[in-house]
Amino acid sequence: MYNLVYTNENPDWPVDIFHRYYVHSQLEPSLIQTERYLITDSEVDDLQNKTFIYPNGKLNDKIINKIKSLLNKKNFILIWNFDHEAFWGDDIKNLYKFLTDYKIPHEKVYVVQSDMNVEKTFDVAKKEYNFDLNVRCVYLDAFIYQNMDVFFEDQKIIHREHFDNKKIRDYIYVSYNGNPKPYRVKMVNELINRELDKYGLISLLRDENPLILDRKFIDHGDMTTQRYPIDHYSQTYFTLVTEGYFHTNGFPSHYTHISLKTEKIYKAMLLNPYLLLGGYGTLSQMKDLGFETFPELFDESYDEIKSAPKRFEKILENVESVCKMDRNKLNDLYHDVLVEKVKYNQDLFINFDRKTHSKKFFDQFKWEN
Numbered sequence: 001m002y003n004l005v006y007t008n009e010n011p012d013w014p015v016d017i018f019h020r021y022y023v024h025s026q027l028e029p030s031l032i033q034t035e036r037y038l039i040t041d042s043e044v045d046d047l048q049n050k051t052f053i054y055p056n057g058k059l060n061d062k063i064i065n066k067i068k069s070l071l072n073k074k075n076f077i078l079i080w081n082f083d084h085e086a087f088w089g090d091d092i093k094n095l096y097k098f099l100t101d102y103k104i105p106h107e108k109v110y111v112v113q114s115d116m117n118v119e120k121t122f123d124v125a126k127k128e129y130n131f132d133l134n135v136r137c138v139y140l141d142a143f144i145y146q147n148m149d150v151f152f153e154d155q156k157i158i159h160r161e162h163f164d165n166k167k168i169r170d171y172i173y174v175s176y177n178g179n180p181k182p183y184r185v186k187m188v189n190e191l192i193n194r195e196l197d198k199y200g201l202i203s204l205l206r207d208e209n210p211l212i213l214d215r216k217f218i219d220h221g222d223m224t225t226q227r228y229p230i231d232h233y234s235q236t237y238f239t240l241v242t243e244g245y246f247h248t249n250g251f252p253s254h255y256t257h258i259s260l261k262t263e264k265i266y267k268a269m270l271l272n273p274y275l276l277l278g279g280y281g282t283l284s285q286m287k288d289l290g291f292e293t294f295p296e297l298f299d300e301s302y303d304e305i306k307s308a309p310k311r312f313e314k315i316l317e318n319v320e321s322v323c324k325m326d327r328n329k330l331n332d333l334y335h336d337v338l339v340e341k342v343k344y345n346q347d348l349f350i351n352f353d354r355k356t357h358s359k360k361f362f363d364q365f366k367w368e369n
Contacts, residue, residue, distance in 0.1 A: 001033045003047050005070070008057025009038055016054050017083045017112060021145035028145075028354040032362070039066050045073075050367050053078045064102050071108045074368040078109045080135070084142040086115040086245055086258045092125050096133050106134040110365060114140055114260040115245075116285050125254035138364035143266045144289070145354060151267050153230050158346050159271065162233040163339050168331050172199040172323050173275075174232045175240035176264075178218040180206035183246040183312070187277060190316055199323040200240070201232050228267055237334050238297065239268040240319060243278030247308040256308055261285065269345050273297055273338050277315050280306050289357075290348055292341040296333060297322060 004018060022031040037044050039053070053067055053076060070076045080095060099106060115121055118137045126133055149155040175191075177184040188204045188211065191197045204211040205218065214229050233239075241264050247256040259279025265286070268274040273294040276282055283293055283303035293300060299321070302314035322330065 001035065001049050003035050003037065003049050003051035005037045005039050005044055005047075005051055005053045005076075007039050007053070007055045007059060007063050007067070016056065017079075017081055017140065017142075018052070018054075021083075021140070021142060022358055024147075025145045025354065026147045026149065027350060027352070031355055031358045039063060039070075044070065047076075049075065050365075051076045054081075055079070064104075068102065068104060071105060076108070077365065077367075078104070080109060080111045082111065082113040083140055084114050084146075084260075084262060086121070086260055087111050087113040087118060087137060088115075088121060088125060088255055088258060089252060092122075092131070092133070093129065095135065096129075096131050099133075099135070107136070109135040111135055111137045112140050113137060114142055114262075115258050115279075116141075116261075117257045117259045117279065117281065121254050121257040124257060125252070128252055128254055136364075136366070138361065140361055141261065141289075141357075143261060143263050144349075144352060144357065146263065146266075148263070148266060148270070148349075151226055151228070151263060152270075153227055157270060158350065159230050159233075160343065160346075162230050162271070163335075163342075165234045166331075166335060168327050169237060170235045171201050172236060172330070173238050173240050173319065174201040174213075174236045174272075175203070175242065176213070176228065177202070177204040177211075177242055178226075180204055181242075181246075182248045183277065184242045186248070187240075187242060187312070187316075191319065194316070194320060196319055196323050201236060226263075228271065230271075233271045236272065237330060237338075238273040238275060238294070238322065239271070240315075241265055241268045241274050241276045241278070243276060243282070245279055246277055246312075247279075256306075259285075266349070269342075270349060272342060273334075275315060275318055276303070277312070280304065280311060289352075291345050294338060294341065296337055 018034060023029060053070060067078060071078060116139055118139055122137050148157050177188060188202060201213055202211050203213040215225055218225050243264055244262045245258045245260060259282050261282060265276060275298055283300055287293060298318045302311055305311040305314055
């Protein structure tokens with residue numbers, strides 16, 4: 001049993017990471033039991049069980065003083081949430097300033113985030129900024145719990161109809177690039193420069209000269225704009241995933257260690273083989289969860305390369321290698337070997353032991369008794 005103490009009352013106040021991922025997950029709900037309170041409730045001072053203080057709105061001096069008072073008690077900790085993002089850059093600076101300004105004890109603060117390399121990332125960042133910041137960072141693999149149906153056509157997680165096309169396919173790969181981040185623009189430009197774009201279905205939703213496949217914009221408030229058309233997977237053999245984080249020039253040095261899995265990798269994995277432009281070690285994390293990868297198609301040593309430029313180049317080499325394969329051999333490999341691995345990943349995602357996995361998340365919190 002956990003207590004959740006919210007700092008603000010608003011229409012969204014029950015929607016937090018604990019309920020989103022561990023109570024209301026469609027595939028394995030009710031993984032934890034909770035009691036919910038507002039920080040102004042009189043009984044909050046008498047709570048005895050493990051209690052998360054969860055900021056869910058603006059914090060004024062009155063609320064902050066109440067937080068400080070509660071943190072003096074046993075088994076109260078403060079959650080600072082970046083549940084499906086990395087903890088880096090200005091977010092680190094802002095938290096340091098907040099804790100310093102209000103003299104909040106660092107050891108009672110837990111940053112929830114999704115960078116699997118956070119220990120390295122955070123250690124380098126503290127040295128880079130010369131911060132004595134002793135909060136604890138915990139890792140959340142958010143999208144193993146996310147209700148993924150919203151990302152798929154007909155809100156069905158499992159699609160297999162695209163495997164039925166046994167003919168030689170029109171294209172080799174598909175690559176969606178909604179937000180034109182610098183590394184995505186660079187990847188698309190390199191594909192064009194190497195004349196590999198003719199083998200792919202590519203989107204890049206930049207302001208000037210956008211590459212449009214099925215939609216002109218992404219609205220993060222409308223999940224239908226984030227659904228991958230199954231038709232694209234009937235025409236291709238793999239997905240080139242450009243993840244949410246990849247180090248490029250101009251970013252602080254600690255950024256190079258960020259590695260996380262967003263919905264992009266899970267959406268791709270549930271439909272076809274995939275090649276991943278992301279942080280180093282991301283593919284290894286998928287293997288650790290039990291999911292199949294595709295060394296029959298790719299040289300997956302790219303995942304071990306810590307240098308972002310060298311990893312970028314190795315991924316491009318993989319794209320080129322597959323595009324230059326004999327199309328009949330590629331088609332046979334896809335249907336004889338790769339499709340079964342995709343089906344395995346689909347089944348594993350549906351039947352994944354989220355109860356056991358969730359214990360790893362909650363074991364990261366240290367309580368006083």
